[in-house]
Amino acid sequence: xxxxxxxxxxxxxxxxxxxxxxxxxxxxxxxxxxxxxxxxxxxxxxxxxxxxxxxxxxxxxxxxxxxxxxxxxxxxxxxxxxxxxxxxxxxxxxxxxxxxxxxxxxxxxxxxxxxxxxxxxxx
Amino acid sequence: xxxxxxxxxxxxxxxxxxxxxxxxxxxxxxxxxxxxxxxxxxxxxxxxxxxxxxxxxxxxxxxxxxxxxxxxxxxxxxxxxxxxxxxxxxxxxxxxxx
Numbered sequence: 001x002x003x004x005x006x007x008x009x010x011x012x013x014x015x016x017x018x019x020x021x022x023x024x025x026x027x028x029x030x031x032x033x034x035x036x037x038x039x040x041x042x043x044x045x046x047x048x049x050x051x052x053x054x055x056x057x058x059x060x061x062x063x064x065x066x067x068x069x070x071x072x073x074x075x076x077x078x079x080x081x082x083x084x085x086x087x088x089x090x091x092x093x094x095x096x097x098x099x100x101x102x103x104x105x106x107x108x109x110x111x112x113x114x115x116x117x118x119x120x121x122x123x
Numbered sequence: 124x125x126x127x128x129x130x131x132x133x134x135x136x137x138x139x140x141x142x143x144x145x146x147x148x149x150x151x152x153x154x155x156x157x158x159x160x161x162x163x164x165x166x167x168x169x170x171x172x173x174x175x176x177x178x179x180x181x182x183x184x185x186x187x188x189x190x191x192x193x194x195x196x197x198x199x200x201x202x203x204x205x206x207x208x209x210x211x212x213x214x215x216x217x218x219x220x221x
Contacts, residue, residue, distance in 0.1 A: 009161060015154045020186050022148045027190050028205075033197055035190065035205045042210050043189045048158070050185055050221065054178065055162035062168065069169045075177040082220045085184065092180050096173055 017044040054078055072096075155179045189217055 021040050028034040061074040072093050079089040156175045160168075170178075190205075192213040197205040 008157075012154060012158045012161065015151070016158065019148065019150050019154075023183070023186050024190050026148060027187075027194065031194055033194055033203065033205055035193070036207065038207045039193060039205050039210045042207060043186060043193075046189065046214070046217075047182060047186055050218075051155075051158050051182065052162045054181070055159040056164070058159070058170075058174070058178075059163050059165065059168045063165075068165075068167045069171050070174045071171050072173045072177055075174050075181065079181060085181075085221070088184065089177055089181060092177055093173070096176060 013044070013048055016048055017041065020044040020047060149183045150179050152176060152179050155182055185217075185221060188220075189213070192217060 017040070020043050024035040024040050024043065057078050058070045058074045061077050062068065062070045065071075065073070076086070076089055076093065079085045152175050155178055156170055159170060159175075159178060189210070193205050193210045196209040196213050200209070202209070
């Protein structure tokens with residue numbers, strides 16, 4: 001069982017490494033300064049370790065609020081140390097809410113117009 | 124008569140716009156979700172959908188910050204390539220900032 005877990009973990013780390021590599025490659029092209037393979041591996045490793053810290057914090061915040069599901073409020077708390085980061089995450093959260101509201105409006109908008117049409121025909 | 128395809132096309136354009144906006148390289152939310160979940164101490168702890176999306180963003184920002192700061196360090200030292208010592212120098216502050 002633990003061998004499977006270890007394999008799954010390795011696969012996740014490899015997935016992180018892949019994306020980190022792509023981000024660094026693009027940045028290397030944009031800024032004309034390439035990243036050594038060692039640096040890319042180090043950033044990927046650090047990102048995974050940072051996820052450990054994030055996850056433990058998220059879990060603690062959720063538990064503190066007597067929830068078992070981590071919410072966006074917990075994420076906003078994790079981003080509290082840097083003002084710029086905090087604002088960025090706040091904005092992303094509002095963007096997400098706005099998109100969800102827009103999607104809801106589309107489906108209820110049709111219903112509402114149909115309702116008013118029915119009312120008008122009744123009158 | 125309403126065109127049943129009109130609404131579907133609208134949602135397609137929206138997701139196309141979203142896809143164009145997110146054409147930047149980023150982490151897959153499945154990867155982030157599984158990774159974070161693997162570090163939870165309790166089995167009952169779950170990750171909300173929106174929380175995963177936000178954490179995906181945050182992880183991307185973390186990696187971008189690590190990369191940009193390393194690059195600026197390499198630049199300040201007049202180096203052609205970003206090497207491990209540049210990353211090592213910016214790492215402490217990066218961790219403090221997050």
